[in-house]
């Protein structure tokens with residue numbers, strides 16, 4: 369699948385890759401690629417053409433659409449709770465564990481990790497502190513589909529994560545999700561949290577559908593939909 373590059377400013381790029389998004393943030397010392405694509409296996413080459421700084425990789429989580437080019441890196445930042453998911457198909461590479469409160473300093477550009485378990489056990493968001501942008505991964509999406517079916521999803525954790533994320537909203541202005549609209553507004557966070565709570569309470573209206581040959585329940589709230597186990 370092809371890709372396209374959108375340069376946001378002199379040190380920030382968004383790479384679109386067939387429905388999933390990668391981000392490249394550069395500081396004065398190094399650059400960080402956030403996620404590595406779906407069918408894409410050359411994200412490192414793409415990043416190294418955009419910046420002259422050494423490129424490191426961070427994965428918001430280990431779902432397949434976020435790790436396509438991980439094979440180009442010997443090490444990558446990831447939450448330790450994602451390791452079993454990442455290594456399930458015999459994938460190689462060494463995880464540099466990051467979690468809540470950890471900071472990655474790119475040189476005059478500090479990124480802070482926020483844990484958002486629920487979509488996967490070790491989903492994380494990255495706060496670009498000075499630029500006041502939250503790179504949210506999959507848990508926060510505008511007009512996107514939030515996958516909550518399958519063995520490693522947990523809706524209770526998801527609700528707790530979004531509740532906690534609401535306490536960070538004075539530190540960012542916009543949200544850059546991996547899928548759906550970009551930017552997303554931070555007002556979306558309580559909306560998603562309430563929607564997830566209504567699903568947990570059995571108060572949401574869903575319909576069954578077929579995804580990749582498996583039955584799922586779709587809860588469409590307009591501003592986003594949740595795909596859950598039937």
Ligand SMILES: [Zn+2]
Nearest residue numbers: 431433506546
């Ligand atoms: Zn995804």
